[in-house]
Amino acid sequence: MTTIIKFIFCFFIISNSVLADNNKAAYELYKELRCLVCQNQSLLESDAPLALDLKKVVMDKIELGQSKNEIKKFLVDRYGEFILLKPKYSIQNILLWLGPILFLFIGFFVTFVFLRKQSMYKEEPLPLTNEEENSLKKILDNNVS
Amino acid sequence: MKNKLKYFYSYTPLIVFLILVLFFARQLILKEDPSELPSVLIDEKFPSIILSELVGYKVFSNKNLINANGPSLVNIWSSWCVPCKVEHEYLMSMSNNDNIIIYGINYKDNKAEALKVLDLNGNPFYAIGADQDGMQSINLGVYGVPETFIIDRDGNIRYRHVGPILEYDMEKIILPIINKIKQERL
Numbered sequence: 001m002t003t004i005i006k007f008i009f010c011f012f013i014i015s016n017s018v019l020a021d022n023n024k025a026a027y028e029l030y031k032e033l034r035c036l037v038c039q040n041q042s043l044l045e046s047d048a049p050l051a052l053d054l055k056k057v058v059m060d061k062i063e064l065g066q067s068k069n070e071i072k073k074f075l076v077d078r079y080g081e082f083i084l085l086k087p088k089y090s091i092q093n094i095l096l097w098l099g100p101i102l103f104l105f106i107g108f109f110v111t112f113v114f115l116r117k118q119s120m121y122k123e124e125p126l127p128l129t130n131e132e133e134n135s136l137k138k139i140l141d142n143n144v145s
Numbered sequence: 146m147k148n149k150l151k152y153f154y155s156y157t158p159l160i161v162f163l164i165l166v167l168f169f170a171r172q173l174i175l176k177e178d179p180s181e182l183p184s185v186l187i188d189e190k191f192p193s194i195i196l197s198e199l200v201g202y203k204v205f206s207n208k209n210l211i212n213a214n215g216p217s218l219v220n221i222w223s224s225w226c227v228p229c230k231v232e233h234e235y236l237m238s239m240s241n242n243d244n245i246i247i248y249g250i251n252y253k254d255n256k257a258e259a260l261k262v263l264d265l266n267g268n269p270f271y272a273i274g275a276d277q278d279g280m281q282s283i284n285l286g287v288y289g290v291p292e293t294f295i296i297d298r299d300g301n302i303r304y305r306h307v308g309p310i311l312e313y314d315m316e317k318i319i320l321p322i323i324n325k326i327k328q329e330r331l
Contacts, residue, residue: 036182036288036289037288037289039180049253049279050279050288050289053278053279053280053283054283056280057280057283076185077185078185078186078192078283078284078285079182079185079286079288080182080183080184080185080286082182082183
């Protein structure tokens with residue numbers, strides 16, 4: 001009798017931990033997948049009918065023992081890479097990932113060139129030409145008289 | 146030389162502004178709907194789907210789409226979907242006037258309601274199957290009703306239309322593609 005109880009107890013614990021693992025994997029996937037109806041929400045945050053269906057698909061596949069990557073591939077094959085909230089690190093997306101760094105460097109470069117120019121040309125006012133000297137003199141003389 | 150450069154600098158706000166104008170104009174002119182997903186199944190075989198029966202109507206599966214005599218449409222619709230009611234008359238017109246075979250997938254619907262709609266508004270479908278839990282449509286990459294796929298005679302998806310088919314879509318997009326497929330002879 002006690003062995004049976006032990007057995008049931010063990011079974012319960014094991015099945016429970018499997019369930020917990022599945023839930024954790026599903027939870028992680030929900031966070032990484034986009035709800036296609038309300039587009040900047042993840043599946044986890046969304047209660048749209050399609051999101052609920054997609055969550056069911058993910059859960060079913062996890063219970064079938066599929067890996068996260070297999071499930072992602074299944075969805076990407078049908079809905080496109082758009083369903084991934086975090087774009088893949090691929091050649092196509094290189095500008096997306098490296099763009100910000102690129103612009104940062106462009107910014108640094110422009111600032112550097114600008115500052116260097118400023119320090120190089122400390123502008124001295126040009127000396128007045130003869131003509132200007134004369135007209136200035138005229139004005140001053142006029143004011144005095 | 147230096148003056149010229151200064152001259153150029155004074156134009157930078159204008160140049161930046163023009164670049165922004167171009168950027169926004171692109172979106173305005175192309176009228177791309179950002180909520181419309183790019184299609185990934187184009188030129189792929191229509192995936193396998195298993196549909197249940199609507200009483201009194203012929204049911205179909207993806208097997209019917211392969212080795213067909215000509216192009217066909219697969220339309221995903223529902224009785225609770227308002228845009229579907231708008232496109233219904235154009236589906237009827239394509240089915241009756243252009244003799245196009247249209248397959249219907251009834252998406253997450255109450256079968257009785259679906260039957261009522263077909264009785265009241267007419268049936269544009271050659272065969273129709275129900276996807277009660279929406280899982281078959283997920284296999285198709287559907288994310289909202291209505292959606293329509295154009296299938297060629299080999300069962301490959303050639304075009305996917307998201308949202309209702311309006312008169313413009315029918316005349317300028319759907320029918321030309323259908324005619325193109327009709328002219329393809331192996």
